[in-house]
Amino acid sequence: MSDASDTILARLMGLHPKVIDLSLDRMERLLAALGHPERQIPPVIHIAGTNGKGSTQAMIRAGLEAAGKRVHAYTSPHLARFHERIRLAGTLISEPDLAALLDEVEAANDGAPITFFEVTTAAAFLAFARSPADFTLLEVGLGGRLDATNVIDQPALTIITPVSIDHQQFLGETLPEIAGEKAGIIKRAVPLVIGPQQELALEVIEARAARLGAPVLAYAQQWQVWEERGRLIFQDETGLLDLPLPNLPGPHQIQNAGAALAALRHLGVEALACEAAVTRAEWPARMQRLRQGPLALCAPNTELWLDGGHNPAAGEMIAATLASMPRRPTHLICGMLNTKDVTGYLRPLAAHAAQLVAVSIPGEANTLSAEDTAAAASKVGIAASTAPDVAAALAAITVQDPQARVLICGSLYLAGQVLRENG
Template structure:
């Protein structure tokens, strides 16, 4: 699956068409090509402001959102690189808080594609090189960079000494890439995931993580030790109690002291955990100073589209007036568990779901058992997706989101649209809530 994109700007579209022709060459995954591509571009990854590099299976994007919001609340100028895009490719490159312009995006992509033509780079290698090139050309106080796939062999994993590296929640995902047998790699699946994610560790760069089961924690500790990265793990070096206190707070502490922080506006207990990781990342590095007040303000104001997002007024939500319409792009077990927790007190729920054919529907359905009044399956434009028969005997098919919403029973119960970030992007576009 490639992250195809479209643009109304002809110059951008011309380069996106070139990008769409790229794929991951069969049998190749590694950092050799991206290193050579960056060398031809003058190694822009070595000329960046202090970098926060974040990996994980779930929560890495939200952690990046909190980092950006906290840094900006402190008056810092921040570049961010997140993925995938939801509606516009421009979302992947944010310069000083603003999406990269069409004109600069077209120029960046052309420059990278032209200079790397003989290397046969992948979509992700070109995207990463263009991002680093953009970041190196605009002054900023910090960069926040989200890992794409895994960590050890992800195209972003070329920086020599980030200010800090972080690892969010871990789970099984992208098995076709991350669980391929390899000499020297752990065989147990979750330990292998820990091995891959911990591969972002760098000499002298603090590595800050959530807590994990013992065998996974030991693997991360081993990799950090081999890399010479100071390790700061939740439950060992820092602690956070989420949802404590009269009004609900994050009670955070580490060797530097204690903080009482607000719960995020983003829904879900897991968002408190993600916010706490962002705070731990900032407190265990010494290249960018941030005040506790800015940490609290950033946690309150952070936004992260398509992750348990309550849709606003728009053409889609208007089709089911008077009820909540939630959107979530999660597609794995941890994402399903978060949905289950969020809707635990709900009397009933209508699910509209679209999942890529290489995903597992039970990851979303099982945590919502007993809550689902209807299940409507929808296609994902341009992708192979599961049919209604993959979800449940009572699931029905609709040709598109609008038809699915129109057919929801008029009972006032909330609606959840879930299963894929690709689908989520289409929903945001149709509801006129394009990320900016």
């Protein structure tokens, strides 16, 4: 039986099917009708960037909670259930609360043009305003400047994680254009943590920060992070932290941990809670090991992984993660959207993949066909075939190589499907 919120969410999806029209006017009108909940939420840490937003947010949350703080969090998209997007003082929003908030927002909107993301963001703001907490972690949905989350006048802190080329149809074709959109979250005199950036992106971000008088805490300038002898070393103006490596796998998580630690240190969090930030963060579908559930049981001797990254920068991060793992033949099960740079994503993986089995993403209108994904893989030198679904792909791989390492990858929508089906 579906929940009441599922029915409302399905109806809201129909308001603006798949059309993203970036603007803050609709959001500002709706928030005014709701009595401006965005002005009443606990101090906001606002996070933009192309890759690493979610992992960085998860580490900041783990650190703040270890310091005894109550933390609201807003993320998108969800993987298995919509409720994952809204966390109230550490707990996912309940079904009755979500349904009631969505009803309230829909009534306040009164049939005016609105997008799904705007309605759900307004519902999150209402929930955050009505529930006491010490901090609110807000992850940008798309871009920054015109994203529905960018209505907070005075956040406590803003963070920009690495910026790369993605969502060109909305954010611009070049790195400086995209960086300009992300830099739209910078606010006058509000401190800004900047993760590692390509030079062209960094110039745009720093110029905007200078114009707004925003104090900058930038990687390689005000803080450094590196791996040394199997430990994570972080250094800033306050001194050195010598910590365990992040529990989230992959070399790129060192950089994400650095941005999270820079934020936590700025907020005055002590060293023990900083350690919890890197050892206790949870972030599904980012090089997540699947050890349980029907899929894992089907292939008990395989090493099964799941990742939702979907742009060329994510492909490079996954390749670096695979390179850092013990050697083992790696087979990819890949499904992607037709809006993504498929060859750009797959090219870095070619050196690490024994083969790729392509699938289409069930129930997703913008899925790339399995045949097209397989053709893109062949083009970059990966032996490729197709399968009707993930279970069939896994079965085909394990017949050939029962001890394989298998990575299901290419899309957060595919990852969500896998998590739902795998229970």
